[in-house]
Amino acid sequence: MINIQNVSKTYGNSAKKAVDNLTLTVNDGEIFGFLGPNGAGKSTTIKMICGILSIDEGAISIDGIDISQNPIQAKKLLGFVPDTHETYENLTANEYLNFVATIYEVPSNQVKQRAEKLLTLFELDKVLNNPIKTFSHGMKQKILVVASLLHNPKVWILDEPLTGLDPQSAYQLKLLMRKHADEGNTVFFSSHVIDVVEKVCDRIAIVDNGSLVVVDTLDKIRQNKDVSLEQVFLKVTGANLEENND
Amino acid sequence: MTKFFALVKAMFLNQQRASTFKSKASNKKGVSTRLILGIVFAPLLMLMAVQTYFVGTLSDATIQKEVISVLMGACQGMVFMFSIPSMLNVVFSCNDAERLLSMPVKPITIFTAKLTLVYLYELATSLVMSLFLILPFGIGAGLGVQFYFFLIVAVVIIPLLPLLLVAIVCFPFAYLSNYLQGKGFAKTLVTTLFFLVVMGAYFALVLSFGSMEGSDQMDFSDLAVLLVNLFSQNSQKISTFAFFNYWLATAMVSTNFVEIILNFLATLGLNLVSLALAVLLSNLLYKKMLSKSLEKTSKKAKDTRFLQEKQSNKLLTLAMCDLKRLLRESQMGFQVLAMPILIPIIMAVLCFALTTDGINQQLNFSDPFYSNLMLIMVVFYNLVIGISGNVLAMYPISRERTSFFMMKTMPVSLKTQLNAKLLLSTAMITISYLATAVICVTVLPIEWYFVFVLALLPIIFSFGSSCVTMLLDLRKPILDWTNFQTSLKNSPNTWWTMLIALCLLFATLIVAGLFVALYQVAQIDLFWLMYVVLIVLGIVYSLIAHSILMKNSKKYFDRIEI
Incomplete structure (x- = not known):
C-alpha cells in the first residue's frame, strides 16, 4: 500500500509548486493509473515515492514504512521501472x-x-x-x-512502462501487472496512453499543475458510459479542444 | 561555412552549458574555480616565467631564434599532452554520430567543426603557456614591437600543429577502436595503450634532449646559464629538428623584412598543409567511422541460461559493479587506468635517470641525507600525481550521470555506497603506489623495507583526500555531462583535487623539512621518526576526513534532485 499525505514539492527557488498538497492512498491488490499532462507533477510524485527526490512537506509511506524516515526498509519493498531506460x-x-x-x-x-x-x-x-x-x-x-x-516487490511502480515495447511485450507486461496486483501487491502505473490505463487500471488519478484533480474508479470518473476517459482527461485538465482549421 | 559555424557554436554551447547541479550556493562557482586554478598553477608558472626571463637577459641575438623555437616547442608539448584525451573523446568518440549523420552536413564539416572545438579549448593552454614562457623571454631579451605582434600570431598558431599531428596519429587508432564496439574492456585497453605509447614517445623525445652536448656539465646553481649554454651549443640541431617553430621564431626576431614575410608565410604554409592532410584523411575515413560506431554488435549468445553468481556482501558487489562499468566504458576506463599505469612508468624513467653515472657522482646515496631526501621526493611525487590523477576519487558521483537514480533507489545505505566507491578508488591507486614503490627499491640503492613507507604513506593520504573530494563531488555533482573527458577537465573538482594535493605536499614538506634541517644542523639522524610522524598525521587526516564525509554526505545527497 502507498500512502501519500499532504505532500508538496518545489524545485529550487521556483515560485510554483511541482506537487501541491497531494493526498492519495493506493491499496493492496489494485492497479492504480496515474495520469496527467506534461509537467503536471507525475514524475515528481513517483520520484518522491521511490526516494529519489526529497519531500518538502507531508509524508509518503510504503506498506506503513515512511520513505523519508526509513528509506532502506521502504526501498526494499519497491520495484521501480523508470521512464528513461x-x-x-x-x-x-x-x-x-x-x-x-x-x-x-x-x-x-x-x-x-x-x-x-x-x-x-x-x-x-x-x-x-x-x-x-x-x-x-x-x-x-x-x-x-x-x-x-x-x-x-510489495509495491511495483512503473513510469511510462509501455514506451518502446513491442505489442507482444506490452501485452505480457499488462498481464504481469494484473497478476502482481491479484497476488495482493500494489501496482502504481503512470502513462500517457489513456486507452491502456482505461483497460488495465482499477482506479485512476488525474493530476494537473501539481494538484490532484480526480481520483476514483473508471466508472465513477466517467459517470456516463458514453464518455471516454480521454474526454474526461481533456476536460478536467482544461485542454484546448478547439479544432485547428488552418 | 554557415553549417560549419553553426555546428561549432552548437557543440561549444552544449558543452559549456553542461553545468553543475544548481544549488543555492553555486553562484560563486566560476570565481572559486579561477581562484583554485590560480593557486594551483601560479607558483609553477611564476617559476617558469622568472627562469625564461633570466634566459632572455643572458641570450644574445645569435641564439634568440633557437630559444624561442624551443619555448614554442614546450608550449606545443603541453597542447599535445592535453589534446590527446580531448581529441579522442571529442573528435573520435562518435557519441553524437546518430544526430550528426542524420543532418544534411558533410562528414568533413563535422570533422573540422569538432577539430575546431578542440582547438578552441587548447587555445587557452597556448595562451597561458605563451604568456609565462615566451613573453618573459622577450621582455628579458629586450625584443621590439615585432616580437609582441608575432607573439599574438604564435598564440593562435601554436595549438595547430600538435592538434593536427594528434588528429592524424589518432585516425588509425580510432578506426581500430570502432571495430571493438560492444567489447568495452578491449576498447578501454586499446585506448590506454595508445595513450601510453604516445606518452612514451613524447617522454623519449624529451629525454633525448638530455643527451645533447653539454648536459653532462650540469651546474645546478645557475640553471639559466646552463640553458643558454645548451642553446648555444645546439643551435644547429634546434633549427633542424624544430624547423616548424624556427620559421616563426625567425619572423619574430629578424631585422630583414623579406626574411620576416617569407618565414611567416612558410609557417602558415606548413600549418595549412597539415590541415589539408588531416582533412584528406577525414574525407576518406570519418564518415565510415561514424556509421560504424552506430552498428551495435552483439556476439552470438553461447549460453541462454541465467547464470547465477555467488552472492557476496553489498560493499564488494557495489565496488565490483562500479569497476566493471568503468572499465567497459572506454572514455572513463581510459581516465581510470591511464594515470595509475603512468605513475609507475614515469617513476621508472626517473629512477633510471637518477642512477646514471653523472648524477650518482653528485648525489651520494649512501649518505642518509641523500637517500632519505630521495625517498621523500618519491613520496611527494606519489602524493601530488596520485591524488590529483585519481579520477575514481575526484568524480565518484558525477560519473554516475543518468544512472544516478540507481543510487537513490537501491535499498543500500548511502554510507555503504560511498564506502564501496572509496574502496575501489583506494584499491586502484594502491596497486599503482605499490608498483612505484617496488620499482624504487629495485632500481635505486635503498633498502627493500622502504617499500612499505613508499607505498603506505601515499595510500593513507590518498584515502583521506578521496573522502574530501568525494564530499566535494557530492556537494556539486555534474550529472548532465555529454562528454566525460571535457566535463572532467572543466570541473571545479579537478582543480580542488590539485589544490588538496598541493596542500598535503606543503604539509608533509614542513614536517620533512624539520627533520632534514635537524640532520643538516646537528647531524642527528631521526628520519625513521619523520616517517612515523607522517604516517600518524596521515592516519589522523584520513580518519577526520572519513568522519566528516560520513557525517555530511546525507545532507548533500538529499539535496541532489534529478
Whole structure:
C-alpha cells in the first residue's frame, strides 16, 4: 500500500509548486493509473515515492514504512521501472540481474528460477550475455521490468512502462501487472496512453499543475458510459479542444 | 561555412552549458574555480616565467631564434599532452554520430567543426603557456614591437600543429577502436595503450634532449646559464629538428623584412598543409567511422541460461559493479587506468635517470641525507600525481550521470555506497603506489623495507583526500555531462583535487623539512621518526576526513534532485 499525505514539492527557488498538497492512498491488490499532462507533477510524485527526490512537506509511506524516515526498509519493498531506460549499460543483462539480486537480498535459491521465468517471458534469454548498451530501447525497458520484479516487490511502480515495447511485450507486461496486483501487491502505473490505463487500471488519478484533480474508479470518473476517459482527461485538465482549421 | 559555424557554436554551447547541479550556493562557482586554478598553477608558472626571463637577459641575438623555437616547442608539448584525451573523446568518440549523420552536413564539416572545438579549448593552454614562457623571454631579451605582434600570431598558431599531428596519429587508432564496439574492456585497453605509447614517445623525445652536448656539465646553481649554454651549443640541431617553430621564431626576431614575410608565410604554409592532410584523411575515413560506431554488435549468445553468481556482501558487489562499468566504458576506463599505469612508468624513467653515472657522482646515496631526501621526493611525487590523477576519487558521483537514480533507489545505505566507491578508488591507486614503490627499491640503492613507507604513506593520504573530494563531488555533482573527458577537465573538482594535493605536499614538506634541517644542523639522524610522524598525521587526516564525509554526505545527497 502507498500512502501519500499532504505532500508538496518545489524545485529550487521556483515560485510554483511541482506537487501541491497531494493526498492519495493506493491499496493492496489494485492497479492504480496515474495520469496527467506534461509537467503536471507525475514524475515528481513517483520520484518522491521511490526516494529519489526529497519531500518538502507531508509524508509518503510504503506498506506503513515512511520513505523519508526509513528509506532502506521502504526501498526494499519497491520495484521501480523508470521512464528513461537508463541503467548500468556496460554490464551484461546477466551481470545486472545478479547485481540487483544481491542488492535487494533475493534469496539465492529463488534468483535463478525468477530470473529465467521472467527472461523467457520477455524473450530476453538469448541476449543474456550481451552488454545492455547494445540493446534497443524496448529491450532495455524489458530488462528494467525483469530487474524490478526479481525481488517480488510489495509495491511495483512503473513510469511510462509501455514506451518502446513491442505489442507482444506490452501485452505480457499488462498481464504481469494484473497478476502482481491479484497476488495482493500494489501496482502504481503512470502513462500517457489513456486507452491502456482505461483497460488495465482499477482506479485512476488525474493530476494537473501539481494538484490532484480526480481520483476514483473508471466508472465513477466517467459517470456516463458514453464518455471516454480521454474526454474526461481533456476536460478536467482544461485542454484546448478547439479544432485547428488552418 | 554557415553549417560549419553553426555546428561549432552548437557543440561549444552544449558543452559549456553542461553545468553543475544548481544549488543555492553555486553562484560563486566560476570565481572559486579561477581562484583554485590560480593557486594551483601560479607558483609553477611564476617559476617558469622568472627562469625564461633570466634566459632572455643572458641570450644574445645569435641564439634568440633557437630559444624561442624551443619555448614554442614546450608550449606545443603541453597542447599535445592535453589534446590527446580531448581529441579522442571529442573528435573520435562518435557519441553524437546518430544526430550528426542524420543532418544534411558533410562528414568533413563535422570533422573540422569538432577539430575546431578542440582547438578552441587548447587555445587557452597556448595562451597561458605563451604568456609565462615566451613573453618573459622577450621582455628579458629586450625584443621590439615585432616580437609582441608575432607573439599574438604564435598564440593562435601554436595549438595547430600538435592538434593536427594528434588528429592524424589518432585516425588509425580510432578506426581500430570502432571495430571493438560492444567489447568495452578491449576498447578501454586499446585506448590506454595508445595513450601510453604516445606518452612514451613524447617522454623519449624529451629525454633525448638530455643527451645533447653539454648536459653532462650540469651546474645546478645557475640553471639559466646552463640553458643558454645548451642553446648555444645546439643551435644547429634546434633549427633542424624544430624547423616548424624556427620559421616563426625567425619572423619574430629578424631585422630583414623579406626574411620576416617569407618565414611567416612558410609557417602558415606548413600549418595549412597539415590541415589539408588531416582533412584528406577525414574525407576518406570519418564518415565510415561514424556509421560504424552506430552498428551495435552483439556476439552470438553461447549460453541462454541465467547464470547465477555467488552472492557476496553489498560493499564488494557495489565496488565490483562500479569497476566493471568503468572499465567497459572506454572514455572513463581510459581516465581510470591511464594515470595509475603512468605513475609507475614515469617513476621508472626517473629512477633510471637518477642512477646514471653523472648524477650518482653528485648525489651520494649512501649518505642518509641523500637517500632519505630521495625517498621523500618519491613520496611527494606519489602524493601530488596520485591524488590529483585519481579520477575514481575526484568524480565518484558525477560519473554516475543518468544512472544516478540507481543510487537513490537501491535499498543500500548511502554510507555503504560511498564506502564501496572509496574502496575501489583506494584499491586502484594502491596497486599503482605499490608498483612505484617496488620499482624504487629495485632500481635505486635503498633498502627493500622502504617499500612499505613508499607505498603506505601515499595510500593513507590518498584515502583521506578521496573522502574530501568525494564530499566535494557530492556537494556539486555534474550529472548532465555529454562528454566525460571535457566535463572532467572543466570541473571545479579537478582543480580542488590539485589544490588538496598541493596542500598535503606543503604539509608533509614542513614536517620533512624539520627533520632534514635537524640532520643538516646537528647531524642527528631521526628520519625513521619523520616517517612515523607522517604516517600518524596521515592516519589522523584520513580518519577526520572519513568522519566528516560520513557525517555530511546525507545532507548533500538529499539535496541532489534529478
